[in-house]
Amino acid sequence: xxxxxxxxYPEHAALEDNKKYIEQAANSxxxxxxxxxxxxxxxxxxxxxxxxxxxxDYAHEFGMEVILDVAPFVFEKLGVSYDDLSFFKEMHADGIxxxxxxxxxxxxxxxxxxxxxxxxxxxxxxxxxxxxxxxHYPNKESMITCHNFYPQRYTGLSEKxxxxxxxxxxxxGLQIAAFVSSQNDNTxxxxxxxxxxxxxxxxxxxxxxVQMRHLCATQMIDDVIIGNAFASKEELEACAKINPNLLTxxxxxxxxxHPTERKIIFEHKHFVRGDMSxxxxxxxxxxxxxxxxxxxxxxxxxxxxxxxxxxNDEYSRYKGELHIVLKDMPNDGRxxxxxxxxxxxxxxxxxxxxxxxxxxxx
Numbered sequence: 001x002x003x004x005x006x007x008x009y010p011e012h013a014a015l016e017d018n019k020k021y022i023e024q025a026a027n028s029x030x031x032x033x034x035x036x037x038x039x040x041x042x043x044x045x046x047x048x049x050x051x052x053x054x055x056x057d058y059a060h061e062f063g064m065e066v067i068l069d070v071a072p073f074v075f076e077k078l079g080v081s082y083d084d085l086s087f088f089k090e091m092h093a094d095g096i097x098x099x100x101x102x103x104x105x106x107x108x109x110x111x112x113x114x115x116x117x118x119x120x121x122x123x124x125x126x127x128x129x130x131x132x133x134x135x136h137y138p139n140k141e142s143m144i145t146c147h148n149f150y151p152q153r154y155t156g157l158s159e160k161x162x163x164x165x166x167x168x169x170x171x172x173g174l175q176i177a178a179f180v181s182s183q184n185d186n187t188x189x190x191x192x193x194x195x196x197x198x199x200x201x202x203x204x205x206x207x208x209x210v211q212m213r214h215l216c217a218t219q220m221i222d223d224v225i226i227g228n229a230f231a232s233k234e235e236l237e238a239c240a241k242i243n244p245n246l247l248t249x250x251x252x253x254x255x256x257x258h259p260t261e262r263k264i265i266f267e268h269k270h271f272v273r274g275d276m277s278x279x280x281x282x283x284x285x286x287x288x289x290x291x292x293x294x295x296x297x298x299x300x301x302x303x304x305x306x307x308x309x310x311x312n313d314e315y316s317r318y319k320g321e322l323h324i325v326l327k328d329m330p331n332d333g334r335x336x337x338x339x340x341x342x343x344x345x346x347x348x349x350x351x352x353x354x355x356x357x358x359x360x361x362x
Contacts, residue, residue, distance in 0.1 A: 003031035004239055005177070005225035007197070010051050011040050012188055013229065019058050021230050026062035028236040033059050034225050036069040038099060039190035045078050049091055056092045067120055067146075068093045071100040082106045089115035097146055098122060101129060108136035111143045123176050124148040124157060124199070126165040134172050145169050146177035149227040151193040156201030166220040177223035180211035182231035189228045197227025202347070209238040210345045216244040217351040247351055247358040249324075251308050253339040255299040260290055261310050261338060264322055266362050276354040280323040287311070287320035295319055300333045306341040306349060308360075324352065
């Protein structure tokens with residue numbers, strides 16, 4: 001994953017509040033901003049230029065990239081042509097996102113714009129739209145993609161469609177961004193609907209770190225953007241702490257950790273054994289590292305999908321192995337149940353594969 005992003009809506013918040021949010025996000029490691037021209041009403045072209053440029057210039061002081069969401073009707077309203085994007089350059093934007101498309105040829109020609117703007121294509125259509133653009137030989141160095149967000153509950157993308165779109169786009173070697181939703185109180189977006197602003201419907205009510213870890217787990221998403229504003233400081237920091245390259249889980253604990261168990265979980269690197277069983281994902285190297293340390297038997301109930309277990313002293317050769325249970329099975333007393341993967345992130349279990357590295361959030 002390349003970057004984290006926030007969304008800023010100048011027409012719905014005071015400039016000083018947006019600046020404060022930008023600074024807070026930048027200090028947490030966020031690198032890009034999504035902002036929207038689709039919902040700007042009642043302002044002249046000159047007013048829009050001045051208002052957005054001041055916000056964009058402030059973002060640039062922190063090294064953040066700013067992409068403007070536009071559509072053909074915005075071009076018409078502002079008197080902008082697809083072959084002359086100088087107005088967006090005057091706003092000091094780094095690129096424009098086409099929420100709605102043209103005919104494929106125009107999008108391709110826009111990637112050669114003399115202003116050097118990035119052209120971000122809607123990634124959520126999945127109907128050959130991007131294939132059509134690519135067939136017109138765009139400048140791929142200036143072309144990126146970004147999924148939609150969905151303010152209306154139950155209208156977000158299904159995982160099936162999301163995967164379909166991403167697979168098609170990755171065949172062309174293009175970057176993909178997607179949105180997650182803050183669960184902070186009183187958030188807002190470009191429209192007067194406040195039911196979250198996520199790309200995937202299953203994310204709508206999930207904690208933001210779970211949403212982000214899921215997108216990372218797919219290994220398809222390059223940038224993750226928080227769709228609504230303002231995310232809390234805690235949410236920004238939680239996202240910044242996630243290693244996007246590691247499949248990462250939380251644990252709901254059932255027992256107090258023995259010192260050896262704590263070291264196994266948090267101090268040892270984990271990867272799934274290559275000859276993976278359908279019943280569990282095994283991290284076997286801790287049994288070598290901690291061969292001389294004790295793991296007393298404790299909490300040896302039967303095993304359920306999502307349990308995190310450590311093999312105890314009763315299983316001498318395998319003592320110290322860490323397993324994530326994928327299929328229910330009995331426990332003969334030789335495996336300590338540390339806890340379980342929370343229900344709201346069980347979808348992450350589907351991304352466990354042989355040799356894949358994983359970790360746990362402390």
